[in-house]
Amino acid sequence: MTSHLTTDPAQTLRERLGDLVVLPDDAEYDQARMPWNTAVDQRPAAVARPESAEDVVQIVRAAVDxxxxxxxxxxxxxxxxxADTDLSDCVLVSLVGLRGVTVDVGTRSARVLGGSVWDDVLAAAAPHGLTALHGSSGGVxxxxxxxxxxxxxxxREKGLAVNSVRAVQVVTADGSLVRASADENPDLFWxxxxxxxxxxxxxxxEIDLMPLADVYAGMLLWDASRAAEVVPAYAAWTTTAPESATTTLRVMHFPPIPDLPPFLSGRDLVVIDGAILESDAAATDLLAPLRALDPEMDTFARIPSAGLxxxxxxxxxxxxxxxxxxxxxSLPDEAVAAFLEASALPGVFFLELRHLGGAATRPAEGGGAVSALDGEFLLHAVALAPVPEALAPAGAVVQAAVASFAPWQVDALAxxxxxxxGVDPAQGYGASLDRLRELKLRFDPEGRFAAARAV
Ligand SMILES: Cc1cc2nc3c(=O)[nH]c(=O)nc-3n(C[C@H](O)[C@H](O)[C@H](O)COP(=O)(O)OP(=O)(O)OC[C@H]3O[C@@H](n4cnc5c(N)ncnc54)[C@H](O)[C@@H]3O)c2cc1C
Structure with missing residues (x-):
C-alpha cells in the first residue's frame, strides 16, 4: 500500500490526527498555544487537544512516528x-479537553481525568462533605x-499532596496506556x-479525599505601613503554631485596577491567611496574638471547606x-529584616512566606520520588510582566528579592x-535524582517527554 504520509512532521500529524492537532499555520494556533502564564511565549511544533485517553495514545504514537x-x-x-525547553520539535499535548471527576464516597477517593483542575474536584467532592489536599488556586x-x-x-498536618495519589494511568513513550500503583508498575508509580x-x-x-465539610480559615489584612510590626509578630507566632495551622504572610503591592475590589486596588498590604484544623474556640485562641495587631480586615471564620x-x-x-x-x-530577626527590605523592592508584586515544616518534612511510608520537603518556610517572590519589555526587569527583581536570603536557605526547592x-530542577529531587534518571532511561530511553522541572 502506498503511504500518504509526507516527510514534514507537522503534516504527518495532520494526516494521522486530523482536527485533534493544531499547526502553526492554523488560525487557532495562537489561542491553542497560550498558557495561563501569559509571560511565556511558547511555540510548539503543534498543539494536540485530546478528549480521551485513546486520543492521547494516538497522539503519542503519531508524535513518535x-x-x-x-x-x-x-x-x-x-x-x-x-520555557527553558525548546518546543520547536515538540507536540504540546494540551489536556484542557480531558476533564472530569468521579467521587467514590465509600473509599473516600476520586478518579480525576488528566486535565482536571482543583475546582472540578471540589465541586464533585463537597456535596459529600469531602475535600482534598488542593493548593491555593482552583485553576491549577x-x-x-x-x-x-x-x-x-x-x-503542615497532612503532608504533601503527592502522598494522596493512589494510582495513575499514564501513556508512556512507547504509546501504551498503563496503570501504575503500589501493586502495578511500582517503579513507574514511584x-x-x-x-x-x-x-x-x-x-x-486516583486520589484520596478527606472527610472535612468545613474548616476554620480566612485572612487578616493590614496596610503595608504596618509591615514592620506584623512581619516580626508573625515570625514569632510561627515558632509555636501547631501543625494544625498552615498559614502564609504576604506583602502585596496592587496597581490601581478598577476591576479589583477597593480594599485591594492601588494598595500596599500585609496579608496573613490560611487554615486551622481546630475547633472554633481553639482556632480563636491561636489567632489571638495576630488579631491583637488590629487588622483592617479579618475574615477568619468557619467556612465550607470548598471555599478555602x-x-x-x-x-x-x-x-x-x-x-x-x-x-x-528558619526565620531569625535578620531574615525578618531582609524580608521587610526585599518586599519593598520596586517591581515586586508580592513577597510571600509560606509556613511549612511539620508533616511536610516527613517522608511518607511507601511514598514516591518526592514525598517530603525540607525547610520551615517557603519564600516566594512574584513580579508581573504585562509587556515583553517588562520581562527582564521582572525576572531580575524576583531573583534579587530571593538572593538576600542565602544565609537561611536550605539545600532544597519545592x-x-x-x-x-535558570533554576536547576535537580534541587527539587534531592536524593531521588539518581534513581529517577535511571528510570527515565528505562521508561523514556529516547527522551520523548519534555516536562517542566525535567529530571
Ligand atoms: C496562581 C498559582 C497558584 C499556585 N498555588 C500553588 C499552591 O498553593 N501550592 C503548590 O504547591 N503549588 C502552587 N502553584 C504551582 C503549581 O502547582 C505548579 O506550577 C503546577 O505544576 C501547575 O500545574 P498545571 O498542570 O496547572 O500547570 P501546567 O503548566 O499545565 O503543567 C506543569 C507541568 O506539569 C506536568 N503536567 C501537567 N499535567 C500533566 C498531565 N496530565 N500529565 C503529565 N504531566 C502533566 C507537565 O510536566 C507540565 O510541564 C501555583 C501556581 C500558580 C500560578
Missing part, C-alpha cells in the same frame, strides 16, 4: 518551568500540582510521584508572572514553585 517530542500541559500555570491542575509535590493549606510529565502523559489519577480555594485570592484569569523561590530553615529562571 513523526520524530517529535511530547510536552504534556494541563493549564500552563507552570509554563515558565517549561491536579496532575501538574499533585505529581510535583503539592503544598496545600493543610500541608517515578511519576515527583517526576510527573517526564514519564508520560497522565490521563487519570478562594482565601488566597489567586487570579483565576491568565496572568503574566515571573517568580523565584527559596526554602528557608518542585511546584520551580518556575524557570
Amino acid at each position: 513523526a520524530g517529535l517530542r511530547i510536552a504534556p500541559q494541563s493549564t500552563g500555570h507552570g509554563a515558565a518551568a517549561l 491542575s491536579v496532575a501538574g500540582y499533585a505529581l510535583s509535590g503539592g503544598l496545600s493549606f493543610y500541608v 517515578a511519576v510521584r515527583g517526576g510527573a510529565g517526564s514519564f508520560g502523559v497522565v490521563v487519570s489519577l 480555594v478562594a482565601v488566597h485570592m489567586d487570579p483565576p484569569d491568565p496572568t503574566p508572572a515571573l517568580t523565584a523561590h527559596a526554602m528557608l530553615g 518542585l511546584t514553585f520551580i518556575d524557570g529562571g
Whole structure:
C-alpha cells in the first residue's frame, strides 16, 4: 500500500490526527498555544487537544512516528518551568479537553481525568462533605500540582499532596496506556510521584479525599505601613503554631485596577491567611496574638471547606508572572529584616512566606520520588510582566528579592514553585535524582517527554 504520509512532521500529524492537532499555520494556533502564564511565549511544533485517553495514545504514537517530542500541559500555570525547553520539535499535548471527576464516597477517593483542575474536584467532592489536599488556586491542575509535590493549606498536618495519589494511568513513550500503583508498575508509580510529565502523559489519577465539610480559615489584612510590626509578630507566632495551622504572610503591592475590589486596588498590604484544623474556640485562641495587631480586615471564620480555594485570592484569569523561590530553615530577626527590605523592592508584586515544616518534612511510608520537603518556610517572590519589555526587569527583581536570603536557605526547592529562571530542577529531587534518571532511561530511553522541572 502506498503511504500518504509526507516527510514534514507537522503534516504527518495532520494526516494521522486530523482536527485533534493544531499547526502553526492554523488560525487557532495562537489561542491553542497560550498558557495561563501569559509571560511565556511558547511555540510548539503543534498543539494536540485530546478528549480521551485513546486520543492521547494516538497522539503519542503519531508524535513518535513523526520524530517529535511530547510536552504534556494541563493549564500552563507552570509554563515558565517549561520555557527553558525548546518546543520547536515538540507536540504540546494540551489536556484542557480531558476533564472530569468521579467521587467514590465509600473509599473516600476520586478518579480525576488528566486535565482536571482543583475546582472540578471540589465541586464533585463537597456535596459529600469531602475535600482534598488542593493548593491555593482552583485553576491549577491536579496532575501538574499533585505529581510535583503539592503544598496545600493543610500541608503542615497532612503532608504533601503527592502522598494522596493512589494510582495513575499514564501513556508512556512507547504509546501504551498503563496503570501504575503500589501493586502495578511500582517503579513507574514511584517515578511519576515527583517526576510527573517526564514519564508520560497522565490521563487519570486516583486520589484520596478527606472527610472535612468545613474548616476554620480566612485572612487578616493590614496596610503595608504596618509591615514592620506584623512581619516580626508573625515570625514569632510561627515558632509555636501547631501543625494544625498552615498559614502564609504576604506583602502585596496592587496597581490601581478598577476591576479589583477597593480594599485591594492601588494598595500596599500585609496579608496573613490560611487554615486551622481546630475547633472554633481553639482556632480563636491561636489567632489571638495576630488579631491583637488590629487588622483592617479579618475574615477568619468557619467556612465550607470548598471555599478555602478562594482565601488566597489567586487570579483565576491568565496572568503574566515571573517568580523565584527559596526554602528557608528558619526565620531569625535578620531574615525578618531582609524580608521587610526585599518586599519593598520596586517591581515586586508580592513577597510571600509560606509556613511549612511539620508533616511536610516527613517522608511518607511507601511514598514516591518526592514525598517530603525540607525547610520551615517557603519564600516566594512574584513580579508581573504585562509587556515583553517588562520581562527582564521582572525576572531580575524576583531573583534579587530571593538572593538576600542565602544565609537561611536550605539545600532544597519545592518542585511546584520551580518556575524557570535558570533554576536547576535537580534541587527539587534531592536524593531521588539518581534513581529517577535511571528510570527515565528505562521508561523514556529516547527522551520523548519534555516536562517542566525535567529530571
Ligand atoms: C496562581 C498559582 C497558584 C499556585 N498555588 C500553588 C499552591 O498553593 N501550592 C503548590 O504547591 N503549588 C502552587 N502553584 C504551582 C503549581 O502547582 C505548579 O506550577 C503546577 O505544576 C501547575 O500545574 P498545571 O498542570 O496547572 O500547570 P501546567 O503548566 O499545565 O503543567 C506543569 C507541568 O506539569 C506536568 N503536567 C501537567 N499535567 C500533566 C498531565 N496530565 N500529565 C503529565 N504531566 C502533566 C507537565 O510536566 C507540565 O510541564 C501555583 C501556581 C500558580 C500560578
